[in-house]
Amino acid sequence: FNPTKDFPALPWFLPFCFGTPAPEETMVNLCRDLTAVNINNLIKEFKIPYSHLKQFKEHLNDESKARIASYEEKVDTILWYYEDLECPDVDEIISERIRNGERITLPYGKLMDRLLLIRTLRDNQPDIPTFYRNNEYNRGRGRGRGRGFGNANNRHSLQSKKSTLYSDLISVAETQLQTIKLPLESPVGVLADASYSMEIAIRTA
Incomplete structure (x- = not known):
């Protein structure tokens, strides 16, 4: 390979593969040193795959979660890690992507799992299984009966977005079910x- 002719847009790439540092301003260089402190700022600048970010899920703010949901290549990824990224803007983005015709290819069992989780959150139920709870919930949004969303208008708005997402996913699930x-x-x-x-089967029954 010729680093200049074969990679004209990234002449530093081939030398980097053999140990030469990437240029300081590149995504490769900056994202090699992700930290809890810089993670949200880097997400504003770069479209970093969530697979590389999830180690810092506890430190993501809602703005970063929404940006991840908007740029991740597959909506399946956002649904799979929904409990990590859950927030009102993410609900809205997922619904928009579904309504724009993006195809969900999750296995039917996993899709049911996601629906059960979203319905539980939508209905403000306090019995969310431990393995579903995201960090915001554990830090206090779920203390007491249900989740503390502030005033009634805010709660209604949040639940409305989750209800819309739930309905959109129900339509997808119904279509998948017809093929089984x-x-x-x-x-x-x-x-x-x-x-x-077996939690999905138990809760579904």
Whole structure:
């Protein structure tokens, strides 16, 4: 490879692969030293994949979460990590992406898991399983009965966005369900334990 001819837009890339530092102003250089202090500022400047950011999920502000939701290549990623990124603006962005025709390819079981989580949050239920709770919830938004969203108007606005997202995902789930056909002869028995991995089936039932 010729670093200049083969990578004209990034002449530093090939030398970087062999140990030469990337230029100081590049995303590669700046994002090699992500910290809890600089994470939100870097997200404003660069479209950093969430897979590289999730180690700092406790330090993301709502503005950063919304930006991640808007630039992540697949909406599946945002739904998969919904409990990390959950905030009103993210709900709105996911709904907008779905209504713009973006396809959700999550397995049906995972989609049901996301729907159960969003419905629980929408209904302000205090019994959210521990593994669903994001850091804002653990820091106090969920203390007492339900989540502390401030005044009634604010609560209504937040729940309205979550209700819209829930409805949009229900439509996606209904479409997916129509494609699932599993002919079984009766009788059929289902046996399961009460582990976290069975939480979806238990709560659905």
